[in-house]
Amino acid sequence: MITSDPIVPDEWVTGVDPACGAVVTFLGVVRSHNGGRAVTGIFYDCYRDMAERELSRIIDEVVAGTHIHSARVVHRIGEVAVGEASLLVVVAAAHRQAAFRASEKIVDAIKARVPIWKKEHYADGAAEWL
Amino acid sequence: MKVHVLFFAQLRDVTGSDHRVVSVEDGLTVGRLVELLRSEWQGTQAATLPLARAVNEEVVDDDHVLREGDRVALLPPVTGG
Numbered sequence: 192m193i194t195s196d197p198i199v200p201d202e203w204v205t206g207v208d209p210a211c212g213a214v215v216t217f218l219g220v221v222r223s224h225n226g227g228r229a230v231t232g233i234f235y236d237c238y239r240d241m242a243e244r245e246l247s248r249i250i251d252e253v254v255a256g257t258h259i260h261s262a263r264v265v266h267r268i269g270e271v272a273v274g275e276a277s278l279l280v281v282v283a284a285a286h287r288q289a290a291f292r293a294s295e296k297i298v299d300a301i302k303a304r305v306p307i308w309k310k311e312h313y314a315d316g317a318a319e320w321l
Numbered sequence: 322m323k324v325h326v327l328f329f330a331q332l333r334d335v336t337g338s339d340h341r342v343v344s345v346e347d348g349l350t351v352g353r354l355v356e357l358l359r360s361e362w363q364g365t366q367a368a369t370l371p372l373a374r375a376v377n378e379e380v381v382d383d384d385h386v387l388r389e390g391d392r393v394a395l396l397p398p399v400t401g402g
Contacts, residue, residue, distance in 0.1 A: 219402060235401065236329050236330045236333070237329075237401070238327065238329055238375075238378075238394055238396065240378050241375060241378040241394065242401075244378055266401060266402070278401075278402055298402060301401060301402040302399075302400075302401065302402035303399070304399070305399060305401050305402065306329070306375075306394070306396055306399055306401075307399060307400070307401025307402070308329060308330035308331075308397060308399060308400050308401065309400045309401065310330070320330050320331040320334075320397070320400075321400040
């Protein structure tokens with residue numbers, strides 16, 4: 192799902208099927224520096240209807256194509272400050288190897304396919320679309 | 322016929338808008354619509370920015386034929402995640 196609200200990971204790592212022995216959580220966080228420049232925050236623009244649809248597709252594909260039980264994705268949009276999470280991916284599987292691999296696959300697919308764009312704000316006042 | 326053109330990210334900054342209703346001839350393709358818009362943006366970054374195209378939230382090719390009321394999204398290279 193897409194949200195403008197701060198991401199609270201604990202809310203998403205619950206209600207996992209007891210057949211799952213591995214729950215992998217990935218948190219994408221706004222970094223303080225990029226390319227040698229001091230970053231103060233990132234603005235995320237989004238084509239919301241299409242992004243929601245594409246996130247669902249990615250999850251369905253990875254669940255169908257790997258040995259994981261379920262996956263949840265939350266992507267935050269709008270202004271996100273340094274140190275705050277912009278992406279949460281939670282993957283549950285019977286065993287850890289599948290969970291680790293699937294979480295990486297999901298993050299890579301999100302970065303390649305979902306219509307979301309970042310504008311980085313810098314300490315010197317400048318801002319740039321990445 | 323009228324179609325809705327949706328702008329995002331740097332394209333929104335350049336055009337000053339996130340949405341525009343455009344009157345076009347029947348049977349216009351997405352590719353031709355983008356050409357027409359790019360000619361308006363000549364001299365700006367938008368003229369040469371690589372753009373994927375989506376119609377009603379599905380990615381399409383340049384030869385996709387537009388219909389009345391279509392939502393045409395012009396998508397700069399995505400950088401989410």
